[in-house]
Amino acid sequence: MMGDNQIDLFGASDPAPATPAQKKPERETGEKKKPGLYLLDGMAMVYRAFYALQQARMRTRDGVPTGAVFGFASSLLRIIEEYQPEYLAVAFDSPEKTFRHEKYEAYKANRPAPPDDLITQLADIRELIKAFGIPLVIMPGFEADDLIGTAARKFEDDCQVFIVTPDKDMSQLVHDGVRLLKPGKKQNEFELVGSREVAEQFGAPPEQFIDLLTLTGDTSDNIPGAKGIGPKTASSLLEEYGSLDNIYAHLDDLKPRARKSLEEFREIMPLVRELVTIRTDLDVPLTLDDLHSGKPDADALFALLRRLELKAIAARVPAALGIDPPAATATDGESDPEASEVSAEPTLIPAGEGSEYHLIDTEEAFGKLLEKLEQADSFSVDTETTSLDTFEAELAGISFSLEPGEAFFVYFGETGLDAKTTVAKLKPLLENPEIGKTGQNLKYDILVLKNYGVELQPVEFDTMLASYVLDPESRHNLDDMAALHLSRQTVKYDELVGTGKSAIGIFEVEPQKLSDYACQDADITLKLRGELAAKLEATPELLEVCRTLEFPLVRVLADMEHQGVSIDTEHLAKLAVKVNEELVGLTERIHEAAGETFNIDSPKQLGHILFDVLKLPTKKATKTGYSTNVQVLEELALLNPIAAEVLEYRSLQKLKGTYIEALPKLLHAATGRLHTSFNQSITATGRLSSSNPNLQNIPIRTDLGKEIRRAFIPSNPENLLLSADYSQIELRVAAELSGDPMLIEAFRNHEDIHAATARVIFDTDEVTSDMRRKAKEVNFGVLYGIQPFGLSQRLGIPQKEAKEIIDTYMAKYPGMFSALQTTVEEARKLGYVTTLMGRRRYVPDLNSPNGNIRKAAERVTMNTPIQGTAADIIKYAMCTISRRLKEERLNSVMLLQVHDELLFETPADEQSRLTELVEKCMVDAASKCGVRNVPVEVETGVGKNWLEAH
DNA sequence: TGCGCCACCTA
DNA sequence: GTAGGTGGCGCAC
Numbered sequence: 001m002m003g004d005n006q007i008d009l010f011g012a013s014d015p016a017p018a019t020p021a022q023k024k025p026e027r028e029t030g031e032k033k034k035p036g037l038y039l040l041d042g043m044a045m046v047y048r049a050f051y052a053l054q055q056a057r058m059r060t061r062d063g064v065p066t067g068a069v070f071g072f073a074s075s076l077l078r079i080i081e082e083y084q085p086e087y088l089a090v091a092f093d094s095p096e097k098t099f100r101h102e103k104y105e106a107y108k109a110n111r112p113a114p115p116d117d118l119i120t121q122l123a124d125i126r127e128l129i130k131a132f133g134i135p136l137v138i139m140p141g142f143e144a145d146d147l148i149g150t151a152a153r154k155f156e157d158d159c160q161v162f163i164v165t166p167d168k169d170m171s172q173l174v175h176d177g178v179r180l181l182k183p184g185k186k187q188n189e190f191e192l193v194g195s196r197e198v199a200e201q202f203g204a205p206p207e208q209f210i211d212l213l214t215l216t217g218d219t220s221d222n223i224p225g226a227k228g229i230g231p232k233t234a235s236s237l238l239e240e241y242g243s244l245d246n247i248y249a250h251l252d253d254l255k256p257r258a259r260k261s262l263e264e265f266r267e268i269m270p271l272v273r274e275l276v277t278i279r280t281d282l283d284v285p286l287t288l289d290d291l292h293s294g295k296p297d298a299d300a301l302f303a304l305l306r307r308l309e310l311k312a313i314a315a316r317v318p319a320a321l322g323i324d325p326p327a328a329t330a331t332d333g334e335s336d337p338e339a340s341e342v343s344a345e346p347t348l349i350p351a352g353e354g355s356e357y358h359l360i361d362t363e364e365a366f367g368k369l370l371e372k373l374e375q376a377d378s379f380s381v382d383t384e385t386t387s388l389d390t391f392e393a394e395l396a397g398i399s400f401s402l403e404p405g406e407a408f409f410v411y412f413g414e415t416g417l418d419a420k421t422t423v424a425k426l427k428p429l430l431e432n433p434e435i436g437k438t439g440q441n442l443k444y445d446i447l448v449l450k451n452y453g454v455e456l457q458p459v460e461f462d463t464m465l466a467s468y469v470l471d472p473e474s475r476h477n478l479d480d481m482a483a484l485h486l487s488r489q490t491v492k493y494d495e496l497v498g499t500g501k502s503a504i505g506i507f508e509v510e511p512q513k514l515s516d517y518a519c520q521d522a523d524i525t526l527k528l529r530g531e532l533a534a535k536l537e538a539t540p541e542l543l544e545v546c547r548t549l550e551f552p553l554v555r556v557l558a559d560m561e562h563q564g565v566s567i568d569t570e571h572l573a574k575l576a577v578k579v580n581e582e583l584v585g586l587t588e589r590i591h592e593a594a595g596e597t598f599n600i601d602s603p604k605q606l607g608h609i610l611f612d613v614l615k616l617p618t619k620k621a622t623k624t625g626y627s628t629n630v631q632v633l634e635e636l637a638l639l640n641p642i643a644a645e646v647l648e649y650r651s652l653q654k655l656k657g658t659y660i661e662a663l664p665k666l667l668h669a670a671t672g673r674l675h676t677s678f679n680q681s682i683t684a685t686g687r688l689s690s691s692n693p694n695l696q697n698i699p700i701r702t703d704l705g706k707e708i709r710r711a712f713i714p715s716n717p718e719n720l721l722l723s724a725d726y727s728q729i730e731l732r733v734a735a736e737l738s739g740d741p742m743l744i745e746a747f748r749n750h751e752d753i754h755a756a757t758a759r760v761i762f763d764t765d766e767v768t769s770d771m772r773r774k775a776k777e778v779n780f781g782v783l784y785g786i787q788p789f790g791l792s793q794r795l796g797i798p799q800k801e802a803k804e805i806i807d808t809y810m811a812k813y814p815g816m817f818s819a820l821q822t823t824v825e826e827a828r829k830l831g832y833v834t835t836l837m838g839r840r841r842y843v844p845d846l847n848s849p850n851g852n853i854r855k856a857a858e859r860v861t862m863n864t865p866i867q868g869t870a871a872d873i874i875k876y877a878m879c880t881i882s883r884r885l886k887e888e889r890l891n892s893v894m895l896l897q898v899h900d901e902l903l904f905e906t907p908a909d910e911q912s913r914l915t916e917l918v919e920k921c922m923v924d925a926a927s928k929c930g931v932r933n934v935p936v937e938v939e940t941g942v943g944k945n946w947l948e949a950h
Numbered sequence: 951t952g953c954g955c956c957a958c959c960t961a
Numbered sequence: 962g963t964a965g966g967t968g969g970c971g972c973a974c
Contacts, residue, residue, distance in 0.1 A: 500951095602970055603956055622956070624971095629957060654958055657968055685964060687961085694966045697960035705959085730961085730963095781962060790962030856962090863963040867961090871964095899961040899964085 034160050034177075035086035037291060038079055039148045041165035042092040042136075046072055046125055047849060048166045048183055050118045054844045060309045065117040069124045073305075073313045076132065078188045079164060079181070080320045087159065089151075089291040090129050091137040091144035098143050100275050107275065110222040115847040124308060131301035132321070133294040139284060145170065146279035152178045153280040155288055164190070169218065171198045172209035172278055203235030211244035213276040214269060219851050223275050226265035228257060232621050244273070298323040311347065348489035351482055355405045357519035359512055361416040366425075369400070369408050373429050376402050378436035378460060380526040383445045384409075384518050386506055390447035390561075391670050395419050396506045398426070399518035401526040407519035413507050423452045436460030440478050440525045443680070446558040457555065463525055465550040466532040468681035469542050472841055476681050482524045485531040490524060491517050541838025549837070549875045550680065556882040556894065557678045557688075564673030565695070565895045565903075566715040568945070569664045575707055579656045586649040593642040600649055603628050616640060655699060659708050666693050673715060678897070685864050686839050686871040688897060696898045700950070712946035714905045720942050722892075722911065723949040724918045725901035726874070727937040728753055730783050732926075733869045736934045737823075737836070740815025747934050754779060760812045761805060778809055782816065783866055785859025820862050827861045835868035836930030869929060873936075874900065877925035884917055903946065915940050 049071025058067040079085065100107045129136050137147050148170070152161045156177035163170055164181045171193065174180060180193035191197075199205045204212045215234040217225025229237075237258070241247040248266065251259050265272075302325045305314040318324055360366050373379060380401045385393035397416070401407040410426075412419035429435055431454060438461040439445055446456045467476040475481070482488040496517050497503050506514065536543040591597045594613060598605045607626045610616045616636050620627035628646075636643035668675050674693065682689045690696040698712070699705025714721055731753055735743040746756040758767045758775035767775075774795060781791045792802035810817035827833045828846045841864045845857035878897060885892060892906040892914045902922070906914045919938045926936040943949035 599970080601968090604970075624955065627956085650957080654968080658959070658966095662967085679965095683964060687964060689965050691966060694960085697958090697966065699959060701959090784962040784964095787962060794962075859962055860964095867964060870961095901961085 034158065036083055037087040037151070037155055037159035037161045037288075038083065038085040038089075038181075039151055039161065039163050039291075040076070040079075040088070040090040041144055041148060041163065041167060041170065042090045042129075043144060044165050044167045045075060045183070046118070046122070047114075049075065050115075050121070051844070051848065052183075060307075064308070065121060066124075066308045066310060068118055068121040069128060069308055070310055070313060072125050073128055073310065074188055075164070075183065076129075076134070077313065077316050077320050078190070081316070082190075083162070085162075085293075087155075087288060087291040088293050089135040089137050091147045091151075093143045094138050094140045096140050098141055100143070104223070104271060104275055106222050108221050110851060111220075111849055114849075124304065127300070127304055131297045131304055133296040135291055135293070137286075137290075139282075142279070142282060146282055147284070147286075149173050149278040149280040150282040150284060151286055151291065154286065155291075158288065168202075169213060169276065169278070171202065171206055172213070173280070174198050174206040174209075202231065204238050208238045208243065210273065210277050211238055214244055214273040215265075217272065218276055220849065221275070223272055224268070225272065226261045226269075228261045233258065244269070296321045296323050299326055302326060348483055348487055351486075351488040351490040351520045351524050352516060355407065355519070355523050357406075357516050357523070358408045359515035360408050360410045361511060363417070366410060366417060366422065369410070370425060370429075372402060373400060373426075373435075376435060378402075378438065380438040380522045380529065381430075381442075381445060381456075382439060382518060382521045382525060383448050384506060384514065385448055390444060391451070391668055391675065393448045393451070395423065395448065395452065397514065397518055398423075399515075399522035401519070401522040404523065404527045404530065407523040407526075409515035409518040409522075411511050411515060413511055413514075415511055420452070423449070423454060427454050430454050430456050433458055438463070438526060438529050440464050440521070440528075443554050443558045443561075446555065447562060450558070450562055459551045459554045461529050461533065461546075462551060462554060463528045463532055464681050465554070466529070466536060466546055469545050469550060469839065470532065470535055470539075472681070472684050472686070478521060478524060478528075481528055486524065486527055488524060488527075491520060493517075539838075539840075541834075542840065545837055545839050545872075549872060549879070552879045553680065553875055556878050557680060559882070560894050560896070561675055561678060563893050563895060563905075564668065564671055564675040564715075565905075566673050566713050567663055567667070568711045568713050569667070571711045572660050572664055572708075575704070575711075576656065576660050579652050579660060579704070583649065583652055583656070586645055586652070590642060590645050590649060593640075593645070600646060601653065606646065610636065610643070614640060614642070616643075651702065652704065655702075655704050655708060659699065663693065663711070676896075683871075684841055684860075686835060686868040686875075687899060688871075688875075690896075695896055698946075706947050709947040709950065710945045712903075713944065716905070716907075719905050719907050720911060720944065721895075721946055721949040722904040722906050722914055722918070722940060722942050723901060723946065724904070724915075724922060724938055724940045725898075725950075726870070726922065727939050729870045729873065729900050729926075729936065730866050731779055732934045732936055733836075733873075733931060734783060734816070734866050736931045737865055737869070738813070738816040738819040739933070740813045740819070743813055743816065744934050750937075757809075761808050774805070778805060781806070782809075782820075783863060785862035786820075787855065787859065790859075823865060824858050824861050833861050833864045835865050835872050837869070837872045839868055839872060841868065869931070870900065873925050873929045873931065874902070874922075876929055877922045878902065880921045880925065881918055884921060888913070888917065890914060890917075901950075903949070906942075911942055915942070 046068055050068035053067035053071045058070055059065050079088070126136065139147060148163055152163060152173050152175075155161060156175060159177070161178040162181050163173060163178065166183050170180055174193065174195055181190040182193050183189070184191045195206055198209065202209065202212060212231070212234050215226050215229050215237070216231055217223050237247050238244075241250055248262065251262060254262070301317065302314060305317070314325065358365070360369055382399045384396040384399070386396060387393040395412055397409055397411045397413070399407055399409045410417060410422060412422065430449065437456060437459060440462070441464045442456070442459050442462050449456045463478070463481065464476045467474060467481055475484075479490045479492055482490045496509055496513065497506065536546060587600065590600055594609045596609075596613070598609055600606060604625055606628050610628065611618050611626050616639060618626045619632045619635055620629075630647065633643045633647050637647065663674065666674055674695065676690045676695045677692050679689045679691060699708050712721070732747055735747055742760065746753055754772050754776040755767050757779055758771040759765060761775060761778065762771050764771075777791065777794045778786070781794070784790070786806055788799045788803035788806060791806060792799040795802065823833060824846070827843050831844060832840045832842045834840050843857050843861050845853050846861060848854045848857065874897065878894065881902070882894060885894075890910050890913065892904050892910050894902060894904055896903040902918065904914060904918065919940060922938045923936050941949045
């Protein structure tokens with residue numbers, strides 16, 4: 001990487017300071033401000049920049065990755081802009097093995113090689129530092145940490161030292177004159193970390209930090225700590241005994257578990273301590289002058305930034321470094337507007353610039369527009385309304401764009417046209433199946449127009465969903481997409497009407513301004529369609545996901561939301577009375593047992609009662625105190641009945657607050673029903689989500705939960721509810737993906753799959769219920785990206801046992817084993833995972849240097865094809881069912897989707913036809929989506945309410 | 951009023 | 962161990 005192998009420093013081309021060197025501050029003038037010395041932890045900052053900007057996928061037009069360079073340069077500039085450092089240097093590790101490798105073979109052995117995209121940027125970063133005129137410090141055999149530690153110690157009397165690093169291990173260097181600057185959550189913000197902050201964050205002051213790190217070890221460097229001793233235990237031990245040596249001097253006072261662990265650890269402790277200790281005593285010929293920036297090389301710097309198309313950085317350089325771009329290579333502002341898509345902070349042009357927008361507020365102008373629209377075969381449309389609630393919303397106007405660069409706004413305000421009659425004139429073309437409609441979140445427009453008797457169709461392209469399919473975890477709102485894909489700065493809705501109390505109604509906005517805003521949205525939407533469609537076409541399977549699943553589903557979901565579902569408020573009212581009585585009793589008993597009244601809903605107060613007042617043993621800590629969650633309370637229930645009462649209280653309170661009392665309030669005044677929103681562009685896997693209210697998490701497990709389900713009833717009392725759900729769909733998908741013959745065979749034979757798994761992994765025909773339970777957890781584990789830690793937690797067994805179970809499973813189902821492995825390997829190479837239909841999810845963290853983050857990404861990678869394929873299947877089924885219901889002219893309607901279940905309302909005489917149709921569509925959907933080797937089963941039920949139907 | 955955190959509901 | 966949403970508390974603004 002850093003190719004130079006000179007023994008000593010190599011730095012700026014010109015060691016002479018750009019400004020006359022500050023005189024070293026005189027000793028005695030303690031008041032006088034000391035110069036600042038800023039030491040950058042190079043590689044750590046590079047890594048951080050790389051991952052922080054990975055999502056943005058920054059590249060030059062030629063595809064050269066630039067995110068890390070951008071992030072690093074931006075941080076560097078920020079330091080210069082904000083602190084104007086007298087001394088500034090960047091340290092990097094030497095490429096050779098260091099003394100730590102010699103002492104400990106496995107040092108950093110678990111570090112994966114840096115991703116290719118990062119490696120290619122290292123040379124650029126190095127060039128950048130040189131062009132900035134900043135000294136680069138590298139010494140063979142030593143890591144950047146040690147160089148920084150040594151420099152910090154050496155110069156802390158003469159300077160205020162700031163170590164710029166995201167690495168917590170550096171906390172040990174914090175001292176009177178030494179502080180850390182840690183990159184914050186927001187790009188380009190730094191958090192100043194002094195002694196107090198270290199103590200707050202880690203529960204140990206910097207002086208104890210080495211001992212703390214020794215005890216816990218450092219997984220990222222593959223350095224073991226004392227087993228079973230985590231940060232919390234370590235810091236409380238250190239608080240009590242002051243130092244590691246003193247802890248060892250008092251081993252006998254410790255709890256047996258900690259003692260045993262520390263005894264085992266004793267042998268390697270000195271080595272660990274040496275490994276985690278950052279050296280501050282290297283014998284290196286470093287002088288303060290070596291750390292002084294030289295003159296920046298303007299030619300080299302601007303040439304580099306130009307090559308990498310980092311305009312935003314180039315723009316900051318003149319002010320920060322006091323240099324100007326060479327005349328010939330001046331950064332281009334206007335000359336090349338299209339080029340900026342890939343740069344991080346492209347100069348955005350106003351969205352409306354270069355476009356023609358027309359306010360339509362006369363019959364004559366409207367007549368002309370109508371003619372145009374009738375002759376079009378496709379256009380974009382956007383409604384402006386008085387409310388985000390689609391049932392309340394009144395139209396303020398509708399904008400259209402037939403070709404990029406021109407848009408029209410039909411205005412319904414006082415000075416405009418009459419909404420009702422105008423919409424009636426638009427109706428035939430809005431409903432014309434031959435004229436394709438493009439929009440941003442068309443479901444909203446469909447719902448609004450329904451109130452005006454218009455069934456907007458067909459959904460030819462939805463930019464929000466196209467963006468979602470291209471990258472589900474990117475941002476899908478119009479403003480961000482305009483900036484990202486079009487380098488356009490949009491006028492925001494808030495800028496139009498203001499915010500908070502000073503916000504005005506949409507009809508109070510000046511018509512011309514509203515028109516420009518609305519036209520902008522239609523215009524941008526159509527332009528975005530062009531960009532997004534091109535990207536989809538480059539990946540045909542993603543285009544197919546849009547065409548066959550997402551776009552057709554928009555109408556289906558709009559219809560479901562509009563339909564709504566009825567609930568039996570009287571039933572809920574009765575439940576409320578019962579639950580309230582029980583809660584009053586529980587509250588009394590809990591307060592009595594506590595000896596005082598307190599707020600049971602407050603985990604903080606509850607913790608105080610349980611652990612301070614009643615002195616019950618603590619089990620688990622959270623960030624803010626001791627955990628009082630279900631697992632903890634269940635354990636405590638064995639010691640004190642109050643815990644069981646609290647559990648009961650919690651469960652009742654939750655159901656009461658979230659459902660029994662909340663749902664009746666959410667009934668819509670106009671329809672008397674519950675209208676959820678099905679969000680189609682939220683989840684990373686392709687599932688839907690539901691909100692306002694969330695009807696995908698209605699209780700079912702407990703008795704009270706079942707009673708809540710009983711409250712969901714048909715809108716027409718003559719009708720019935722029909723529920724149809726896929727049986728074990730995710731396991732079947734997993735079996736299909738694995739191709740594992742044993743697993744597939746079990747499904748073909750209609751076996752009890754958990755029992756079958758138990759038989760295989762426990763190698764017996766006598767499967768006990770406990771074996772089945774464990775096997776069930778293993779099966780779930782496979783779906784969730786199985787790892788020993790997780791299974792051990794779920795089953796409450798040691799990690800070692802969990803590992804054995806997993807090993808056995810994988811040995812018995814080799815197809816599953818290799819499929820999971822291949823999935824992760826492929827994803828690591830490609831950067832994304834796919835469902836059977838080709839839906840994508842990017843998983844950049846598979847290359848993270850942080851073991852925990854990487855493992856989490858591996859689980860995501862294993863789960864996404866399974867969860868995502870199941871989501872694709874039910875989406876496909878919903879589309880075909882909706883179509884078939886219309887074709888068959890049935891009066892049944894789809895009400896809800898709950899991931900593997902569909903709920904319908906049906907007239908009694910359609911019940912059997914509906915059942916047959918739904919079953920067939922659901923089963924067929926699986927094979928259409930690629931599940932062809934494993935049979936898929938659907939279970940249906942009918943009843944007077946959701947509980948009976950299920 | 952907004953936000954992070956904890957806890958807990960679903961598939 | 963995967964994917965979501967909501968309610969209440971407690972704090973900062």
